[in-house]
Amino acid sequence: MRLAGVWSTLVEQKGAIGLTGDIGSGKTVFVKGLAVALGMEATLVTSPTFTLIHEYPGKTPLFHFDVYRMNDKNDVFGIGVDEYFSKDGIVAIEWADKVRPVFLKSYTWVEFSFVAEKSRKLKFFGYGDHSRVIRALSEQCENAQ
């Protein structure tokens, strides 16, 4: 399945996306894809490891978190993650497994793992309203076959 379909489905859904996987597994690149699906420049998206949050404005804004240097949910609440959740946009959080309790009922979860040097495996999970993301993705898969 082409990732463009994944990105446009996620962008349509809006809301929270948790990204998890090791250094170099493709989390930031995935967020670049979301930005492109929102009509933004891919080069706008850079790693927020040090800067913690990058906000990309637009009709549907994209809020890009990186909690690599944080410990637990309290740290993310400290930078107001709940305020971002209540905005009408997309909140993508890298290293989300460190702060999983901050996610509310509905969210998409993506796990990245290594297959080979230029190949990655992505696993998608949808919770609450986001379960329809998974249904849409499976339909796309079937249609592609």
Added chain:
Amino acid sequence: MKVLGIETSCDETAAAVVSDGREVLSNVVNSQVEFHKKFSGVVPEIACRKHIETITCVLDEALKKAHCDFSSIDRIAVTNRPGLIGALLIGLSFAKSIAYARGIPLVPVSHIEAHAYSACLTHMSLSGPYISLVVSGGHTSLYLVKDFKSFDLLGKTIDDAVGEAYDKVAKVLGMSYPGGPEIDRLVRSYKGKAVSFPRTYLEKDSLDFSFSGIKTAVLYKVHPPANKTSWEKEKVLSEQDILSVAKGFQESIVDVLVRKSIAACQRHDCRKLAIGGGVARNSRLREKLLEECSKRNIETFYPDRAYCTDNAAMIAGLGYYQPPIGTEAMMTLDATPTI
């Protein structure tokens, strides 16, 4: 003219008084490193809370060391972009209330442009046009500085910042945080071979940077893929291996920074190159820049160590050259997380 600078964009709570943009009368930084160390990074909740707790003490100290009070301050300069919104707002609100209460003009300053300016605090006669390379944990940018009112961004990283690449590679190599200075220190005394890593220059003529490729290249060198999901589980490298990887990584990074900085100088016919940001302390970068720039008759300018990392002196310094805003504009002035 005495300018009071206030900076709270990330980890440091800082205040400084600078005279006429150049002479630093005081420079106080309340580093939160002690708080952060045990958590191996910046913990923003602590960062924001500490800013509130310490900002008045830091300000008092800055005024005291400069032997002045509010009546002798002619202007307040404050970082209002880019950074962590919660942290920026503390410094900005604080600066606004002093400015309003005491009737002192206020000027908002960009944190990254202030890094591009920082070498001017050490080199009193440095003036534009010059090229500035800003290298830190969060930023990697090249600017053309004509005067100090506007900064032309020539290129920036499209993925990871250089300091971030250093820290993540250090982590892959099993070093402690922060890893950048550690790699520099270990490689300095190592005379052995270096692993050869690719250099990412992007499209021809591009002055943008990309450091995520080298990060992944190091990862594969250290842990060749064999259906592993975690790279940190195996630590089979000898000390020699680690050093040769670290050296190769550093050579690759430094080559790209040097080549792009020189290309920017040549394209804009500048004979002056200033470096700013925490990575400006990197000894290999300094050595290589000196070597390559002197061949081409380009002079290099570094800030003192104290002005490489986040500080308020650079904010006060640059604030001297930029126009203050009116009272009405001050009321609506907001912090911006992005450039």
